[in-house]
Amino acid sequence: MRRGATVYLYELAWILPSIAIPVGMLAALLVTAFGAGIHVPSVAGQVDPTKVPETAPFDKPGLVQTGPRHYEVRMVAQIWSFTPDEIRVPTGSTVTFVATSKDVIHGLFIPGANVNVMLIPGQIARVTAHFDRPGEFFIACHEYCGIAHHTMGGRVVVETRP
Numbered sequence: 659m660r661r662g663a664t665v666y667l668y669e670l671a672w673i674l675p676s677i678a679i680p681v682g683m684l685a686a687l688l689v690t691a692f693g694a695g696i697h698v699p700s701v702a703g704q705v706d707p708t709k710v711p712e713t714a715p716f717d718k719p720g721l722v723q724t725g726p727r728h729y730e731v732r733m734v735a736q737i738w739s740f741t742p743d744e745i746r747v748p749t750g751s752t753v754t755f756v757a758t759s760k761d762v763i764h765g766l767f768i769p770g771a772n773v774n775v776m777l778i779p780g781q782i783a784r785v786t787a788h789f790d791r792p793g794e795f796f797i798a799c800h801e802y803c804g805i806a807h808h809t810m811g812g813r814v815v816v817e818t819r820p
């Protein structure tokens with residue numbers, strides 16, 4: 659093979675994957691986002707962060723039953739606690755967390771329950787989890803929010819109820 663042709667083949671061997679890989683990634687993104695409907699938990703609305711205690715549904719934080727084995731938690735995060743910080747639901751519950759922050763950026767992370775969102779002042783986060791087995795799930799703030807960040811937590815207690 660002539661030298662010029664070899665260089666051309668090497669170049670082609672690099673150029674083709676460098677086009678194919680991003681195109682493949684874009685295709686995977688489009689298929690999962692629009693085909694499979696997979697999205698990151700997104701912003702579910704806005705709230706004035708200085709008026710959280712007066713604004714529904716955060717004026718009455720807590721657990722609300724919305725249907726058989728369906729619950730909604732209206733949750734407010736502030737330095738350095740969650741309100742409410744303990745939630746009790748029966749096994750097999752579907753729980754939607756509607757949460758925001760009153761002050762700085764916090765996180766809402768429940769390991770083992772597929773809950774992982776940022777709580778940004780002014781934004782409402784909405785995320786749904788299923789609790790199919792009894793036990794205790796730790797609620798953690800996983801965005802560093804100040805000197806007592808490590809003490810900011812809570813728990814979801816999934817109880818066996820008839």
Ligand SMILES: [Cu+2]
Pocket residue numbers: 736737738763764765799800801802803807810
């Ligand atoms: Cu925090």
